[in-house]
Amino acid sequence: MIFHPRHAAIAELLGTYLTFTPNTRQIEAFHADLRVLHPELLKASIKEALSAVDKVSVETALQRITIHAIYNRKTKELASLYPVIFALENSMRSSLSEFLGNYFGRVDWWVVIRDAHLAGKTYKSFVNVAINGRLTTVDFIKQCFFTMEHLLKSHEACISGPDKNDEFYYCLTIGDLTRLMLTDWSTIRKMFREDRIIGFKLDHYNFKSSMNLIRDARNALYHSNPISNRRAVYAASERILNALDFHLGDLMRILELHSSVGRTTVLGEHVGI
Structure with a gap:
């Protein structure tokens, strides 16, 4: 298959994964994918398909669909992190605004x-x-x-x-928020619930390492890049939110009640293979 040089890595992965030589119509379908799919997420999807033990058992007609199924699952996994990051980032902004406004005596x-x-x-x-x-x-x-x-x-x-009043906080990135809080941690630690209540030690080191993990995931999420450590990101977010007395489990249950299920499709299915 002939692809644009910027898709060389994807072409190489496809060449390794596919157990057949694509015809003109099939090549057109893969070109359609490259026009609308996120390249890094697509690469991660092909790599996962390659790592599957039963790859050889996938029928030729289903190999592209298999890649799409993995891609769609990864998209859903990324999407599931958005409300977590949204909740954490906005809780941090609001909590810090209230805390520092009270501490300094002016919002x-x-x-x-x-x-x-x-x-x-x-x-x-x-x-x-x-x-x-x-x-x-x-x-x-x-x-x-x-x-x-x-x-x-x-x-x-x-x-x-x-x-x-709060305009300053609206403009801060999650990295800005973290760095600002760490510079006077002995004071700002009082913004969170006590260790004995939350069940873990939220010290300078643990807060910094948790927020660095969340920041990297947030940046990857907003650029639609794959996130391999979702469980760790969710756990870190849950710890920080719990320390702010925001219960992530309650939010997720409410979101599940309001979720809707639509028809599952394969992007570019009109092209067919």
């Missing part, structure tokens, strides 16, 4: 950093290491300045002007 505490940055100041100008009279760490203020510098370039309209 728009971050405006102090914004205005200082716009005035040409740096984190070193906060000689008393405090915001609105409440002590924090040098690393926290330094991270705020670093983050604000980038936000003023990418989200200036959102965070500029008076009468602000």
Whole structure:
């Protein structure tokens, strides 16, 4: 089969997987797949089909359909992670906004950093290491300045002007949120429930490693790339959400009640093989 050079890896995998030489119509069907399917997810699907012990028993007419079945299952697996990541990311934003708003005594505490940055100041100008009279760490203020510098370039309209509250958090990536929280962990740990209640030790190391795992999965998910460690991602998300008193199991049960089942199709089936 002749494919565009950017699909060389997929062509090689297909050449290994298929037990027959495709005719013109079958080649057209595979070309149709490459026009609409995610290449990395397709590669992962072919690799899984290749690893199946009973590959040789798959009829030639069903080999492309088998790849599609795996691809569709992987798509569903990715989709199942979306509400988990959505719940975690938004719970973190809302919880941190409320916690820091209460701690610093004003919901728009971050405006102090914004205005200082716009005035040409740096984190070193906060000689008393405090915001609105409440002590924090040098690393926290330094991270705020670093983050604000980038936000003023990418989200200036959102965070500029008076009468602000949660806009700062809306603009933060999950990585930004994590880094900010870790810079004053002894304070921000109080945002979560106690270890004796949640049943595990949520220290600096465990929070960082869990959030790094979730961040990588989140980025892979939003770029539709395969995620091989879904169970670990789900477990890490469940731990953090539990610490925030958000019960993931309740959410998943509600989603199951509202899920609908449609007709299962094979993409490009109109082409046929």
